[in-house]
Amino acid sequence: MKIILDDHLLCCEAMTESKSIQIGAWLDAPGPNARVEIRNDIPIPSPGINEVLIKLECSGVCHSDVHNLLGQTPMTTNVGGHEGVGRVVKLGENCPKDLLDKRVGVKWLHTYCNECEICQVDVTGCPNQHNSGRDVPGTFQQYTISPIEGLTSIPEALESEIAAPLLCAGLSMYGSISRAGLKAEEWLVLPGAGGGLGHLGVQIAREMGYKVIAVDTGERKRELCLKLGATAFLDFKTDDVEAKVKELTNGYGADAVVCLGGASAYAQGLKLLRNCGTLVCVGLVTENLPISPFEILARSLRIVGSTVGTPEHLVGLLEMAVAGKVKPIVEVREFEELDEVLGRLQRYEVEGRVVVRIPQ
Ligand SMILES: [Zn+2]
Ligand SMILES: [Zn+2]
Incomplete structure (x- = not known):
């Protein structure tokens, strides 16, 4: 790793810019005890054709950053992060001049090919995709590169620290709830509704016109979920969740469960569905689902997977955010605290979402 870094430094010394190195959170190699180290000798990359260089202001910290760090996902870059907001400071070849100084967002989906058969259906499933902070350097650094088609323009009305969590947490929830294929007034169960993803999911689902049964625990989460628009709150520690969901839904069960949690949440989620209901898998769990093909067909269930939302989903989400209908709960921390936050x-x-300020 050192050799590669030194090579880069040599290249950068040849660059004409006044500044060639930057501060970033460096991960030597993912693994069970991996830590990130704040370094000030990370080379500033140079934008290629159709790419821009972005000076970041802040970055959200996502649970998938933890999975990447621990080596549970195939992370091949040394700089994580995929919820960044900053300004375009340099254009590569072919980039429109008016992009300069624009405030933009950098997301998980860094590039997709837009040519394959999957991209014609849903670009988030592209087998040729690259991901910020997983296989291309991400947003835990002062400067990052983005292809212009991957950029998100951040509306003036949104502060950078508020916009950042929408780029992954918000977009994941918008995508997964959309993929549940519900109609207005149908029932959606959200286990983990008071968490970083869940509290955004409650607001998005309410805005889409669905009735949300929020499942979490404790008085604070109850108050939060009901305030954000959940129709009902069930405490998984004190309520019989299965019985209560049936009671609320005329005895049939929910039309959809968007499962954010661990293996036990999936096991319970399957029991909460009515026949013809949909389970949307979002929580990164590697155990198998505890259900047989027989039960799936007998109950006519649909099981779908969802990573992040599409570019179209993001348009819808930002509209909701600008209208004040969806607002993330954010804890802002300094960049030096990143390892502790992870x-x-x-x-x-962590409650809500942590956003770290990038040193300017
Ligand atoms: Zn994420
Ligand atoms: Zn593709």
């Missing part, structure tokens, strides 16, 4: 996320100690 540890808290790993231990499920």
